Amino acid sequence: MKTVEILDRSGMVSAMKDQLAIDPMKTAVVGIDMHRGHLDPSIATMPAAPEDCDRVISHAEDVLNFARSKNIPIIHVILIHRDIPGFGSEGKKSPFWVAVQEYLSEEDRLSPGRKSTTTTHNLEGSPGTEIIPNLLAPTDYVINNKKRLDCFYGTDLDILLRTLGTETLILMGINTNTCVMNTAFSAFNRDFQVIVISDCVASMYGEDLHRLGLENVKRCLGYVLTAKEFKAKLSSG
Amino acid sequence: MKTVEILDRSGMVSAMKDQLAIDPMKTAVVGIDMHRGHLDPSIATMPAAPEDCDRVISHAEDVLNFARSKNIPIIHVILIHRDIPGFGSEGKKSPFWVAVQEYLSEEDRLSPGRKSTTTTHNLEGSPGTEIIPNLLAPTDYVINNKKRLDCFYGTDLDILLRTLGTETLILMGINTNTCVMNTAFSAFNRDFQVIVISDCVASMYGEDLHRLGLENVKRCLGYVLTAKEFKAKLSSG
Amino acid sequence: MKTVEILDRSGMVSAMKDQLAIDPMKTAVVGIDMHRGHLDPSIATMPAAPEDCDRVISHAEDVLNFARSKNIPIIHVILIHRDIPGFGSEGKKSPFWVAVQEYLSEEDRLSPGRKSTTTTHNLEGSPGTEIIPNLLAPTDYVINNKKRLDCFYGTDLDILLRTLGTETLILMGINTNTCVMNTAFSAFNRDFQVIVISDCVASMYGEDLHRLGLENVKRCLGYVLTAKEFKAKLSSG
Amino acid sequence: MKTVEILDRSGMVSAMKDQLAIDPMKTAVVGIDMHRGHLDPSIATMPAAPEDCDRVISHAEDVLNFARSKNIPIIHVILIHRDIPGFGSEGKKSPFWVAVQEYLSEEDRLSPGRKSTTTTHNLEGSPGTEIIPNLLAPTDYVINNKKRLDCFYGTDLDILLRTLGTETLILMGINTNTCVMNTAFSAFNRDFQVIVISDCVASMYGEDLHRLGLENVKRCLGYVLTAKEFKAKLSSG
Numbered sequence: 001m002k003t004v005e006i007l008d009r010s011g012m013v014s015a016m017k018d019q020l021a022i023d024p025m026k027t028a029v030v031g032i033d034m035h036r037g038h039l040d041p042s043i044a045t046m047p048a049a050p051e052d053c054d055r056v057i058s059h060a061e062d063v064l065n066f067a068r069s070k071n072i073p074i075i076h077v078i079l080i081h082r083d084i085p086g087f088g089s090e091g092k093k094s095p096f097w098v099a100v101q102e103y104l105s106e107e108d109r110l111s112p113g114r115k116s117t118t119t120t121h122n123l124e125g126s127p128g129t130e131i132i133p134n135l136l137a138p139t140d141y142v143i144n145n146k147k148r149l150d151c152f153y154g155t156d157l158d159i160l161l162r163t164l165g166t167e168t169l170i171l172m173g174i175n176t177n178t179c180v181m182n183t184a185f186s187a188f189n190r191d192f193q194v195i196v197i198s199d200c201v202a203s204m205y206g207e208d209l210h211r212l213g214l215e216n217v218k219r220c221l222g223y224v225l226t227a228k229e230f231k232a233k234l235s236s237g
Numbered sequence: 238m239k240t241v242e243i244l245d246r247s248g249m250v251s252a253m254k255d256q257l258a259i260d261p262m263k264t265a266v267v268g269i270d271m272h273r274g275h276l277d278p279s280i281a282t283m284p285a286a287p288e289d290c291d292r293v294i295s296h297a298e299d300v301l302n303f304a305r306s307k308n309i310p311i312i313h314v315i316l317i318h319r320d321i322p323g324f325g326s327e328g329k330k331s332p333f334w335v336a337v338q339e340y341l342s343e344e345d346r347l348s349p350g351r352k353s354t355t356t357t358h359n360l361e362g363s364p365g366t367e368i369i370p371n372l373l374a375p376t377d378y379v380i381n382n383k384k385r386l387d388c389f390y391g392t393d394l395d396i397l398l399r400t401l402g403t404e405t406l407i408l409m410g411i412n413t414n415t416c417v418m419n420t421a422f423s424a425f426n427r428d429f430q431v432i433v434i435s436d437c438v439a440s441m442y443g444e445d446l447h448r449l450g451l452e453n454v455k456r457c458l459g460y461v462l463t464a465k466e467f468k469a470k471l472s473s474g
Numbered sequence: 475m476k477t478v479e480i481l482d483r484s485g486m487v488s489a490m491k492d493q494l495a496i497d498p499m500k501t502a503v504v505g506i507d508m509h510r511g512h513l514d515p516s517i518a519t520m521p522a523a524p525e526d527c528d529r530v531i532s533h534a535e536d537v538l539n540f541a542r543s544k545n546i547p548i549i550h551v552i553l554i555h556r557d558i559p560g561f562g563s564e565g566k567k568s569p570f571w572v573a574v575q576e577y578l579s580e581e582d583r584l585s586p587g588r589k590s591t592t593t594t595h596n597l598e599g600s601p602g603t604e605i606i607p608n609l610l611a612p613t614d615y616v617i618n619n620k621k622r623l624d625c626f627y628g629t630d631l632d633i634l635l636r637t638l639g640t641e642t643l644i645l646m647g648i649n650t651n652t653c654v655m656n657t658a659f660s661a662f663n664r665d666f667q668v669i670v671i672s673d674c675v676a677s678m679y680g681e682d683l684h685r686l687g688l689e690n691v692k693r694c695l696g697y698v699l700t701a702k703e704f705k706a707k708l709s710s711g
Numbered sequence: 712m713k714t715v716e717i718l719d720r721s722g723m724v725s726a727m728k729d730q731l732a733i734d735p736m737k738t739a740v741v742g743i744d745m746h747r748g749h750l751d752p753s754i755a756t757m758p759a760a761p762e763d764c765d766r767v768i769s770h771a772e773d774v775l776n777f778a779r780s781k782n783i784p785i786i787h788v789i790l791i792h793r794d795i796p797g798f799g800s801e802g803k804k805s806p807f808w809v810a811v812q813e814y815l816s817e818e819d820r821l822s823p824g825r826k827s828t829t830t831t832h833n834l835e836g837s838p839g840t841e842i843i844p845n846l847l848a849p850t851d852y853v854i855n856n857k858k859r860l861d862c863f864y865g866t867d868l869d870i871l872l873r874t875l876g877t878e879t880l881i882l883m884g885i886n887t888n889t890c891v892m893n894t895a896f897s898a899f900n901r902d903f904q905v906i907v908i909s910d911c912v913a914s915m916y917g918e919d920l921h922r923l924g925l926e927n928v929k930r931c932l933g934y935v936l937t938a939k940e941f942k943a944k945l946s947s948g
Contacts, residue, residue, distance in 0.1 A: 002243040007443040009349065012341055019340050082615065084637060093637045095404075095430045096459055103256050104249055110457065112246060141556065145619060145630045148426035156619045156628035162902070163558060163567045167332075178457050182426075185419040189385035191873070193332045205456055206244040212449035219442055220347065220415050222333055319852065321874060330874045378793065382856060382867045393856045393865035399665070400795060400804045428636070476717040481917040483823060486815055493814050569878075569904045570933050577730050578723055584931065586720060622900035641806075652931050656900075659893040663859035667806045679930055680718035686923035693916055694821065694889050696807055 004208075006215060013218050020223055022195070022233050024070045028166040031076045032151055032173030032180055034060060034135050037121060037128025038204065039174065045121040045128050047114045048174055052202035059199035059227045060172055061134045066231050073164055074140040077151040079122050079179075080129045089119050090147055111204035151183040158190060168193040170230070172200035177213035184221050194222030197230055241445075243452060250455050257460055259432070259470050261307045265403040268313045269388055269410030269417055271297060271372050274358060274365025275441065276411065282358040282365050284351045285411055289439035296436035296464045297409055298371045303468050310401055311377040314388040316359050316416075317366045326356050327384055348441035388420040395427060405430040407467070409437035413450035421458050431459030434467055478682075480689060487692050494697055496669070496707050498544045502640040505550045506625055506647030506654055508534060508609050511595060511602025512678065513648065519595040519602050521588045522648055526676035533673035533701045534646055535608045540705050547638055548614040551625040553596050553653075554603045563593050564621055585678035625657040632664065642667040644704070646674035651687035658695050668696030671704055715919075717926060724929050731934055733906070733944050735781045739877040742787045743862055743884030743891055745771060745846050748832060748839025749915065750885065756832040756839050758825045759885055763913035770910035770938045771883055772845045777942050784875055785851040788862040790833050790890075791840045800830050801858055822915035862894040869901065879904040881941070883911035887924035895932050905933030908941055 037045050039053045048056070064074055081090040091097050097118035106115045122128045131142070143155050151157050161169070169192045171180055180201050187194045196217050203210035218224040225233065274282050276290045285293070301311055318327040328334050334355035337346050346353045359365045368379070380392050388394050398406070406429045408417055417438050424431045433454050440447035455461040462470065511519050513527045522530070538548055555564040565571050571592035580589045596602045605616070617629050625631050635643070643666045645654055654675050661668045670691050677684035692698040699707065748756050750764045759767070775785055792801040802808050808829035817826045833839045842853070854866050862868050872880070880903045882891055891912050898905045907928050914921035929935040936944065 002245075003240040004243060004445045004448050006239040006241060007349065007445050008238070009443075012345055012349070015340050016336060019336060082634070085613075087637065090633070090637050093428050093633075094425065095428065096425060099253060099256060103252050108249055112244065112249070139559075143619070145617070147630050147633050149422055150426050153423075153426050154630035154633045156621050159564070159567075159621050159628045160556070163561065163564050177453050178422075181453075182419075182422040185386055185415075185422060186390075188331065188333060189387050189390050189419075191330050191332065206246075208241050208244050209449070209453060209456065211241050212446070212452070216414050216418075216446055216449060219446065319871070322850075324874065327870070327874050330870075376796075380856070382854070384867050384870050391867035391870045393858050396801070396804075396858050396865045397793070400798065400801050476719075477714040478717060478919045478922050480713040480715060481823065481919050482712070483917075486819055486823070489814050490810060493810060567902050568899065569902065570899060573727060573730060577726050582723055586718065586723070623896055624900050627897075627900050651927050652896075655927075656893075656896040659860055659889075659896060660864075662805065662807060663861050663864050663893075665804050665806065680720075682715045682718050683923070683927060683930065685715050686920070686926070690888050690892075690920055690923060693920065 004212070009219050017223060020233065022168055024072050024234055026165055026167040027170060028073045028075055028161060028164055029064065029067050029170040029172065030151060030157070030183065031060065031064070031074060031135065032171060032183060033079055034076065034132055034173045035078050035122065035128060036130045036132065039132050043127050046116045046204055047111055048202050048204045056174070056200055056202050057132055057134060059197070063172065063197055063200055063227050063230060064135055066234070067170070068137060068139065070234060074137070075157065075160060076131050076136065076140055076142045077146050077155065077157060078129065078131060078142065078144045079146040080124050080144050081122055081147065083123050089121070089123055091121060092119050112206065149179045149182040150186050151179065152186040166192065168195065171196045174201070175203040175205060176201040177203050177205060177209040181213050181216060184217050188221045195230070196222070196224050197227055198224050199227040246456050254460060254462070257470065259405055261309050261471055263402055263404040264407060265310045265312055265398060265401055266301065266304050266407040266409065267388060267394070267420065268297065268301070268311060268372065269408060269420060270316055271313065271369055271410045272315050272359065272365060273367045273369065276369050280364050283353045283441055284348055285439050285441045293411070293437055293439050294369055294371060296434070300409065300434055300437055300464050300467060301372055303471070304407070305374060305376065307471055311374070312394065312397060313368055313373065313377055313379045314383050314392065314394060315366065315368060315379065315381045316383040317361050317381050318359055318384065320360050326358070326360055328358060329356050349443065351441070386416045386419040387423050388416065389423040403429065405432065408433045411438070412440040412442060413438040414440050414442060414446040418450045418453060421454055425458045432467070433459070433461050434464055435461050436464040478686070483693050491697060494707065496642055498546050498708055500639055500641040501644060502547045502549055502635060502638055503538065503541050503644040503646065504625060504631070504657065505534065505538070505548060505609065506645060506657055507553055508550065508606055508647045509552050509596065509602060510604045510606065513606050517601050520590045520678055521585055522676050522678045530648070530674055530676050531606055531608060533671070537646065537671055537674055537701050537704060538609055540708070541644070542611060542613065544708055548611070549631065549634060550605055550610065550614055550616045551620050551629065551631060552603065552605060552616065552618045553620040554598050554618050555596055555621065557597050563595070563597055565595060566593050586680065623653045623656040624660050625653065626660040640666065642669065645670045648675070649677040649679060650675040651677050651679060651683040655687050655690060658691055662695045669704070670696070670698050671701055672698050673701040720930050728934060728936070731944065733879055735783050735945055737876055737878040738881060739784045739786055739872060739875055740775065740778050740881040740883065741862060741868070741894065742771065742775070742785060742846065743882060743894060744790055745787065745843055745884045746789050746833065746839060747841045747843065750843050754838050757827045757915055758822055759913050759915045767885070767911055767913050768843055768845060770908070774883065774908055774911055774938050774941060775846055777945070778881070779848060779850065781945060785848070786868065786871060787842050787847065787851055787853045788857050788866065788868060789840065789842060789853065789855045790857040791835050791855050792833055792858065794834050800832070800834055802832060803830050823917065860890045860893040861897050862890065863897040877903065879906065882907045885912070886914040886916060887912040888914050888916060888920040892924045892927060895928050899932045906941070907933070907935050908938055909935050910938040
């Protein structure tokens with residue numbers, strides 16, 4: 001089995017984390033694709049591992065409730081694809097997703113060992129597009145026109161964040177190494193302070209890419225905190 | 238030492254690679270930050286490892302010459318930061334880069350074990366902003382106003398690619414897990430077919446994150462080919 | 475009274491129009507803010523003139539039905555502003571709109587002679603956000619997160635148009651000289667062929683700016699056709 | 712001759728202008744396409760009228776010197792088109808510009824009565840791409856990869872403005888009704904306070920569209936000040 005030896009950057013990471021301060025007045029949480037299409041194994045078309053679904057949902061519920069108690073705005077960003085007559089899902093515009101669908105069997109696509117589809121994932125009106133009910137409150141904002149991996153691309157997320165006066169983004173959701181990481185990159189590029197909550201992210205692509213995604217954030221882009229660390233930072237801030 | 242066991246996805250990856258076809262008429266190469274600021278150890282302000290500099294430059298020179306012989310356009314995208322009076326480098330707008338500079342010693346920042354700086358990296362007019370001369374030909378395009386990690390963000394790369402009729406993007410340069418990966422995400426989001434040439438990318442952040450970057454591309458976004466595989470695909474295409 | 479003498483460019487305009495061909499397979503209609511907030515005088519918060527409401531609605535209904543009969547996709551793009559707790563409408567982020575609200579009386583703001591408001595216009599859930607029912611069919615696409623003047627800014631319009639294979643954009647709606655013109659600029663910048671249907675646009679700002687908006691499109695950006703001319707072009711194409 | 716009667720909005724406009732305050736610490740000037748390709752009749756490929764060239768250059772020189780004396784940053788944004796082998800100018804990607812070139816004689820294109828070309832305008836390396844020397848100082852910023860009408864589209868203007876802490880944009884240059892107006896729209900959409908200096912803008916398309924542009928800005932988007940009014944506002948601010 002191939003392994004990657006993780007470079008020990010604990011000195012750098014802890015020095016950075018010690019200095020991190022979070023001003024709740026300038027903070028927002030972005031929940032990324034925390035819908036049934038990833039997180040409800042009974043109907044998901046791109047399912048995370050069942051144990052990851054449980055872990056992410058329970059920790060996210062806790063962190064979101066805590067954030068709401070501090071009046072930190074929550075923004076859910078959700079991928080929904082239209083079904084275009086004569087073309088199919090908007091996802092079929094992606095050549096990689098089309099090739100995945102065509103050349104791989106349904107248990108061997110993006111989420112190995114679990115059936116998945118790129119070309120009918122989260123079609124408009126399908127149950128997968130529903131945000132996990134425990135994670136959604138009436139005061140949350142919902143942006144439901146995400147079309148690709150990046151929460152900023154083709155959405156009004158940047159406009160909303162500037163209106164809210166956000167400087168620090170708390171990221172959670174699915175998948176650590178794609179939508180979360182891509183959104184972390186875009187947030188970094190727009191000069192937000194980026195924090196990923198490790199207990200509230202997971203990857204349907206594999207535990208390895210989840211772990212490597214977290215390494216990438218904390219050594220190149222921003223911060224990775226556990227749910228507990230995040231709550232402690234906010235309480236002391 | 239912590240290790241990550243890489244999930245064996247060789248079946249998926251080889252099935253996808255077998256099907257890959259590259260039309261040279263609809264292909265462009267994007268060389269990412271292949272400048273002296275990363276690749277010339279004598280003056281680099283964010284240096285890659287010396288052995289990686291040699292490896293990347295020699296393979297990139299080979300691949301770029303091959304691509305030019307097939308009339309595939311080459312686009313170099315380079316980060317250059319203005320020095321703003323009373324503010325400093327444009328890079329100081331990034332809160333993470335400012336914290337890295339302030340809280341870490343110069344040998345323990347983004348490129349561990351080698352001195353680096355985020356706040357005077359590739360300032361306009363400094364030698365680091367020069368593209369490695371062996372990699373630049375008069376017919377290449379140069380986009381030199383990249384400001385953050387993503388080659389598409391704040392540049393005319395997308396406009397140029399559409400003018401060229403590009404559908405497949407060949408990516409090379411520095412760093413595998415940041416600028417290359419962020420650009421791979423943005424290219425995926427815009428529905429380009431994405432190919433990273435493994436011999437022509439490296440990461441100043443560590444070998445582990447270099448390998449992560451390649452795993453992430455080939456299992457989530459596109460294709461990873463060696464220089465030899467790329468040339469074979471083009472010759473047979 | 476001040477007047478502007480319109481330069482006679484009829485030679486240029488008719489030469490260009492004669493050459494114009496429209497391929498229905500590569501065409502889409504974008505209906506811009508054809509909601510009750512502009513077009514229903516009984517509740518509009520930024521009302522067009524009543525006679526313009528009637529004119530635009532009747533011609534738009536005709537043109538949209540014709541387009542649907544040719545299988546041309548219709549995309550409605552609608553401004554809706556969230557009401558942010560402690561801040562107010564997302565529209566209050568605009569310094570000009572805030573100044574308009576503060577320094578002008580309610581009958582002397584953007585739509586002269588008719589009461590209007592910039593700071594509670596088309597709030598989420600308000601009746602103004604409803605598309606004029608006669609103009610909406612179940613097969614139409616709706617993008618309802620437009621936040622400013624440009625239909626492309628912060629929306630997935632560009633993604634949808636590329637998925638549809640659109641090369642020619644038919645624009646209609648409110649206001650000729652702001653949202654329609656701004657969208658015409660953005661479409662021009664993205665290399666779409668732009669056609670504005672003169673019978674289906676109007677300006678709440680004044681007849682003068684409506685007329686000058688049409689002049690600007692046909693002499694600098696694209697084409698202005700009457701509803702009748704558009705239908706003739708499509709039938710002969 | 713057709714005329715448009717301008718609606719009398721002098722009450723609105725003067726009320727707004729009275730309230731306008733300009734903080735020089737949060738202001739930047741954007742000079743739009745003030746290059747020889749528009750403003751030097753001896754070589755311009757899209758020439759403004761000679762008397763407009765003189766007017767704009769003399770007033771712009773005065774206003775820019777004044778702004779520099781107040782330490783207000785100046786940003787020149789310039790269109791330059793690459794000459795793509797086998798394709799031609801990047802401007803040939805625009806279907807409207809291609810049609811203009813093909814169907815109209817060289818004295819009857821975008822700048823009526825003066826020879827112009829859309830397909831070889833401001834090619835890289837041509838004299839038209841030079842900023843008018845009197846308008847350029849060593850401390851000015853230059854963004855020279857504008858490709859279409861909007862100074863924000865495909866450039867790093869937004870990144871630079873945020874780095875500079877800009878909230879108020881002073882616009883000048885060519886053409887009032889296209890690049891200046893499109894940039895005014897984009898600046899409005901990004902919540903900048905927009906001010907156009909009437910003495911420093913002109914339109915090669917015709918005096919009527921120049922006047923339209925100014926009316927449109929002051930009634931819909933922002934403010935129009937003479938050079939004298941601008942200097943008075945800044946001195947009293």
